[in-house]
Amino acid sequence: EKGNYRHFMQKEIFEQPTVVAQTLQSYLRQADNSIALPQFDFDLSRVRRVTIVACGTSYYAAMVAKYWFEQFARIPVDLDVASEFRYREPVLEDGGLALFISQSGETADTLAALRHCKEQGQTIGVVVNVPTSTMAREADLLLPTHAGPEIGVASTKAFTCQLAVLSALAAHMAVLKGLMSPEEEQRVVEHLLEVPACLNSALDRDEEIAGMAHLIAPARDVLYLGRGPDFPLAMEGALKLKEISYIHAEGYASGEMKHGPIALIDEHVPVVVLAPSGPLFEKTVSNMEEVRARGGKIVLISDREGIAEAGEGCMATIEMPRVHPLIAPIVYAIPVQLLAYHTACLKGTDVDQPRNLAKSVTVE
Numbered sequence: 001e002k003g004n005y006r007h008f009m010q011k012e013i014f015e016q017p018t019v020v021a022q023t024l025q026s027y028l029r030q031a032d033n034s035i036a037l038p039q040f041d042f043d044l045s046r047v048r049r050v051t052i053v054a055c056g057t058s059y060y061a062a063m064v065a066k067y068w069f070e071q072f073a074r075i076p077v078d079l080d081v082a083s084e085f086r087y088r089e090p091v092l093e094d095g096g097l098a099l100f101i102s103q104s105g106e107t108a109d110t111l112a113a114l115r116h117c118k119e120q121g122q123t124i125g126v127v128v129n130v131p132t133s134t135m136a137r138e139a140d141l142l143l144p145t146h147a148g149p150e151i152g153v154a155s156t157k158a159f160t161c162q163l164a165v166l167s168a169l170a171a172h173m174a175v176l177k178g179l180m181s182p183e184e185e186q187r188v189v190e191h192l193l194e195v196p197a198c199l200n201s202a203l204d205r206d207e208e209i210a211g212m213a214h215l216i217a218p219a220r221d222v223l224y225l226g227r228g229p230d231f232p233l234a235m236e237g238a239l240k241l242k243e244i245s246y247i248h249a250e251g252y253a254s255g256e257m258k259h260g261p262i263a264l265i266d267e268h269v270p271v272v273v274l275a276p277s278g279p280l281f282e283k284t285v286s287n288m289e290e291v292r293a294r295g296g297k298i299v300l301i302s303d304r305e306g307i308a309e310a311g312e313g314c315m316a317t318i319e320m321p322r323v324h325p326l327i328a329p330i331v332y333a334i335p336v337q338l339l340a341y342h343t344a345c346l347k348g349t350d351v352d353q354p355r356n357l358a359k360s361v362t363v364e
């Protein structure tokens with residue numbers, strides 16, 4: 001049931017504070033602000049390398065997780081889209097952990113990759129939203145997301161719940177490896193517990209973002225830029241826009257602009273920049289200058305500090321709460337979802353059932 005919402009996608013976007021809180025609740029112990037994963041008989045502290053495989057939006061969640069695993073737990077991560085993984089003859093270490101991320105738990109390419117890894121003796125971890133799915137049944141380590149049924153074809157709440165689980169997992173592995181002290185763990189948990197409130201403040205920008213749809217709707221191409229763990233968010237923003245508004249969009253690492261895509265920039269190509277203030281912000285500001293110098297029109301998504309510093313001369317700005325870098329990718333998912341959603345509404349496309357797409361892709 002859609003209730004008061006126009007589309008399932010819209011309802012699911014607005015459910016995120018609740019379902020992310022639900023998901024986090026099952027991975028965090030609030031009594032002592034620690035991380036508590038489900039029980040399984042596999043020693044995570046032995047893991048030296050993680051292989052992560054997924055498709056589409058779930059792949060972008062995996063990409064964010066790579067930054068987290070490497071930064072916090074110092075565990076190298078191999079990352080692939082499932083359709084590439086099996087056929088490139090990946091080298092898998094004995095006793096390795098392979099993680100599969102999927103909303104449906106039925107995506108054929110991801111499932112085939114999972115079975116391949118199983119045959120190779122890997123331990124199979126699965127982050128999945130449908131608890132009765134094939135992937136859930138075939139997992140050694142089941143890490144459920146609690147997003148509830150996702151009806152809109154474009155994934156929204158499943159994505160942020162995947163990120164919630166993966167952030168807890170990365171932090172937990174950092175604790176197991178002795179790289180995160182109990183005090184630091186507590187602080188990380190405190191930040192994670194703030195996520196639902198931050199998602200609510202991001203959702204408060206809904207009307208403002210709806211008012212920006214007319215800036216995006218006439219475009220033929222849109223670029224999304226981000227750095228570090230916000231780079232996958234740029235790709236996710238571009239995917240959402242493509243899927244439901246049929247506008248061509250690409251996500252790039254901000255620093256890659258000058259290596260090619262800058263050739264596309266003119267006054268007709270909106271550039272959406274995702275840039276929470278922080279150590280990487282200055283670099284992104286200079287990438288924005290490169291865009292502006294070529295007449296590019298920027299939509300800047302940042303916090304108050306970032307907008308104060310770099311908002312001038314932008315076509316539009318979207319203010320996010322100031323958040324810890326660990327949780328920024330979860331919070332910044334909201335404005336890119338809303339921008340795609342409102343642009344599609346303005347164009348009058350079928351938001352919940354975009355052309356040519358199926359909710360679950362069960363053929364390879």
Ligand code: F6R
Pocket residue numbers: 055056057058059101102103104105106107110153154155156239240243359360361
């Ligand atoms: C994007 C989208 C798809 C899915 C992809 C994987 O909005 O919905 O890209 O993310 O097909 O699906 P799951 O996560 O079910 O394996």
